[in-house]
Amino acid sequence: xxxxxxxxxxxxxxxxxxxxxxxxxxxxxxxxxxxxxxxxxxxxxxxxxxxxxxxxxxxxxxxxxxxxxxxxxxxxxxxxxxxxxxxxxxxxxxxxxxxxxxxxxxxxxxxxxxxxxxxxxxxxxxxxxxxxxxxxxxxxxxxxxxxxxxxxxxxxxxxxxxxxxxxxxxxxxxxxxxxxxxxxxxxxxxxxxxxxxxxxxxxxxxxxxxxxxxxxxxxxxxxxxxxxxxxxxxxxxxxxxxxxxxxxxxxxxxxxxxxxxxxxxxxxxxxxxxxxxxxxxxxxxxxxxxxxxxxxxxxxx
Numbered sequence: 001x002x003x004x005x006x007x008x009x010x011x012x013x014x015x016x017x018x019x020x021x022x023x024x025x026x027x028x029x030x031x032x033x034x035x036x037x038x039x040x041x042x043x044x045x046x047x048x049x050x051x052x053x054x055x056x057x058x059x060x061x062x063x064x065x066x067x068x069x070x071x072x073x074x075x076x077x078x079x080x081x082x083x084x085x086x087x088x089x090x091x092x093x094x095x096x097x098x099x100x101x102x103x104x105x106x107x108x109x110x111x112x113x114x115x116x117x118x119x120x121x122x123x124x125x126x127x128x129x130x131x132x133x134x135x136x137x138x139x140x141x142x143x144x145x146x147x148x149x150x151x152x153x154x155x156x157x158x159x160x161x162x163x164x165x166x167x168x169x170x171x172x173x174x175x176x177x178x179x180x181x182x183x184x185x186x187x188x189x190x191x192x193x194x195x196x197x198x199x200x201x202x203x204x205x206x207x208x209x210x211x212x213x214x215x216x217x218x219x220x221x222x223x224x225x226x227x228x229x230x231x232x233x234x235x236x237x238x239x240x241x242x243x244x245x246x247x248x249x250x251x252x253x254x255x256x257x258x259x260x261x262x263x264x265x266x267x268x269x270x271x272x273x274x275x276x277x278x279x280x281x282x283x284x285x286x287x288x289x290x291x292x293x294x295x296x297x298x299x300x301x
Contacts (some may be wrong), residue, residue: 003060004038004060005020005038007054007058007060008040010054011042014047016041016042016047016086019038020037021036021037022035024065024077025073028072028073029130029224029225030073030223032223033072033078034074034075034076034078034272035078036077036081037078037080039081039082039084040083040084042084042087042089043088044089045158048083048085051083052083052160053162055080060081061080062080063082064187065083066104066105066134069135069225069226070225070297070298071225072275084105085132085134087105089106089134089190090103090106092110097197098194098196100118101192102133102190104133104134104191105132108126108132109130111123111126115203116204119203121196121203122195124146124207124210125144125147126146128143128215129141133190134190137152138179138182139297140175140176143214148174151194151195152172152191152192153194154166154191155191157181157187159186160187176231218257219257222266224265224266225264225298226263227262228262228263228264229241229262229295230295232292232295237261237262237294238261240294241256241261244282244290246261246286251275253268253274255267255278256278264279272300276300
């Protein structure tokens, strides 16, 4: 029996959907990646805690997969357990007139729609970002001058030991595409967000404007994982890549987008190896020609 089978069996006992040898290409926006031994949808904090405890006791590697919008999974897959936060983790509720509590498994799209329907402004920048709220908090996602740090009031989490906790805004250590959760190994379970009352029509207009800009500048018609590289100090990754003549450059089925050089797209059944090789080629040429080091924003499993 595979070590991850004990986690699969527990998930079934808990009433959580569990799948064996599930292709992770079905759960990532890149549409790339081999199989994970066990894929589980955890539906509550207590069930998540039990599953994590079982993984630790059975010495099984695990990771939390959100919308799969910022990761590249290897062609060999992942030996262990992938956990998707579902059920209670997708719930969104109004705490008071300008405060929202959102489970980590909810999509940013669902949160943005909820805020719009409540006449609450502050999340317009996130409209069109294809991630979950937990993933967005984890990496302090941002666009068009806005970041999660601007609206997050506090974050609830589960420690690897199974204890629940909460970190207030001032201790979240938000920075460019980072937060305290990149270091503390706790699992984000939900977040409290402070917004501002505004006219829904004005909110909708800003959302439409940002989505229009995104659609006109980004290669949304191909699978990708968004921006591959972090913005280097004093420059823009996409501009540096284009300056080096790499727009449209390919390796296997992976290509530097001809629409936005900061994106690598899965143009023709790309493998993870294709993407990784293309990343290295881009990093090498940009460094050789400009002196800038491009650091990956993309998480490579």
